[in-house]
Amino acid sequence: MMLAAARRPTRRIDVGRVPIGGGAPISVQSMTITKTADVEGTLAQVYALAGAGADIVRCTCNDQAAAEGLARIVPRSPVPIVADVHNDWRMGIAALEAGVQCLRLNPGNIRRPDRIKLIASEARDRKVPIRIGVNAGSLDKDLYDKYGGATPEALVESARIELGLFEEVGFDEVKISVKASSVPLMVAAYRLMADTVDHPLHLGVTEAGPPPAGLIKGTAGIATLLAEGIGDTIRYSLTADPVEEAKAGRQLLEAMNLRDRKGVDLIACPSCGRAEIDVIQVAKDAMAAFESENLPVQVAVMGCVVNGPGEAREADIGIAAGRKRGHLFVKGKVVRVVPEDEMVEALLTEARLLVEQGVEARLAAADEGAAEEAEKDRAELLDLQGDDANASEVAVELIRKSLDGR
Numbered sequence: 001m002m003l004a005a006a007r008r009p010t011r012r013i014d015v016g017r018v019p020i021g022g023g024a025p026i027s028v029q030s031m032t033i034t035k036t037a038d039v040e041g042t043l044a045q046v047y048a049l050a051g052a053g054a055d056i057v058r059c060t061c062n063d064q065a066a067a068e069g070l071a072r073i074v075p076r077s078p079v080p081i082v083a084d085v086h087n088d089w090r091m092g093i094a095a096l097e098a099g100v101q102c103l104r105l106n107p108g109n110i111r112r113p114d115r116i117k118l119i120a121s122e123a124r125d126r127k128v129p130i131r132i133g134v135n136a137g138s139l140d141k142d143l144y145d146k147y148g149g150a151t152p153e154a155l156v157e158s159a160r161i162e163l164g165l166f167e168e169v170g171f172d173e174v175k176i177s178v179k180a181s182s183v184p185l186m187v188a189a190y191r192l193m194a195d196t197v198d199h200p201l202h203l204g205v206t207e208a209g210p211p212p213a214g215l216i217k218g219t220a221g222i223a224t225l226l227a228e229g230i231g232d233t234i235r236y237s238l239t240a241d242p243v244e245e246a247k248a249g250r251q252l253l254e255a256m257n258l259r260d261r262k263g264v265d266l267i268a269c270p271s272c273g274r275a276e277i278d279v280i281q282v283a284k285d286a287m288a289a290f291e292s293e294n295l296p297v298q299v300a301v302m303g304c305v306v307n308g309p310g311e312a313r314e315a316d317i318g319i320a321a322g323r324k325r326g327h328l329f330v331k332g333k334v335v336r337v338v339p340e341d342e343m344v345e346a347l348l349t350e351a352r353l354l355v356e357q358g359v360e361a362r363l364a365a366a367d368e369g370a371a372e373e374a375e376k377d378r379a380e381l382l383d384l385q386g387d388d389a390n391a392s393e394v395a396v397e398l399i400r401k402s403l404d405g406r
């Protein structure tokens with residue numbers, strides 16, 4: 001089931017081998033935080049980001065040493081590299097010389113039309129796309145004054161002016177971002193941008209801050225737009241290890257069914273007084289165990305056997321804790337009972353077998369007697385705990401009777 005509305009039709013550009021827009025899968029981006037001149041350090045981070053789900057990685061190109069670093073990084077990178085060009089227009093040309101697959105220009109930083117057009121002409125000749133990256137925090141002062149602040153209209157006009165300069169030199173391999181740290185402003189600006197042009201849009205809430213607040217802000221802005229069909233590539237902007245950005249981007253797209261699942265979807269009960277284990281710790285251990293596995297399965301960790309398997313019957317596989325052991329289930333059916341300290345390992349082994357063999361085969365391979373044993377545990381726990389939290393009605397009746405007699 002697709003959560004988002006029909007995707008907004010856009011023209012397509014190619015950042016290296018990654019298509020953006022024109023119906024291409026929505027891509028995930030992140031940015032290195034190393035000095036780009038540190039080639040080995042930056043490449044290590046690029047590989048980490050690619051491993052965590054980034055399709056494209058941006059590096060700063062703020063001086064000559066960075067540009068020279070890019071020349072060495074680009075040929076060895078597993079993903080296309082975007083050069084972020086700040087105030088020095090010459091770095092745009094240097095980054096193109098370095099062979100980057102895309103440039104990012106901020107219209108608020110490089111403002112002279114002749115310089116912007118020169119970079120666009122060079123990019124055009126090399127068939128390298130450019131992102132027009134408008135940012136509310138560094139909006140052109142004239143536009144700020146004209147609109148009385150960084151309004152959605154001001155952000156969109158900034159992008160359109162830059163686009164006009166590009167068009168003057170016959171260049172339209174462009175994607176656009178109109179970011180702000182305010183979620184409502186960013187959402188309004190992207191909606192307006194989407195109504196105005198048919199270029200692919202790069203979504204992000206800029207300077208969102210550290211997680212969890214930064215993740216929440218990023219998700220609020222990006223997911224709102226994606227659900228409306230707006231957005232062709234995304235970047236979380238977190239004050240954290242950028243690997244967290246790449247993971248968040250990937251997980252958001254997978255959660256919205258906008259990208260095929262590559263990794264685990266871990267669901268876990270929130271725990272309650274019935275929990276027989278430390279659900280939070282087991283869920284964390286399970287997440288850590290599955291993280292490097294690339295197993296596209298939905299895994300449930302449930303704190304008790306009373307409600308666990310039933311509540312998680314939609315999961316591919318799961319474990320529910322009870323009486324110092326775990327009930328391992330596939331599609332809600334118990335297939336094995338394992339000691340408590342082996343629960344996570346058992347989950348991982350079963351998930352690998354499930355991916356290899358399929359549901360039917362794993363149900364057929366269930367341990368004999370596992371379901372009966374599990375049912376016994378469950379019945380005993382029901383005896384101890386009461387068969388339902390809603391047994392409260394019985395208690396209410398007892399209280400009433402006892403009070404009536406006084």
Ligand code: SF4
Binds near residue numbers: 271273275276303306
């Ligand atoms: S599965 Fe059990 S422990 Fe977890 S929330 Fe439900 S009743 Fe509570």
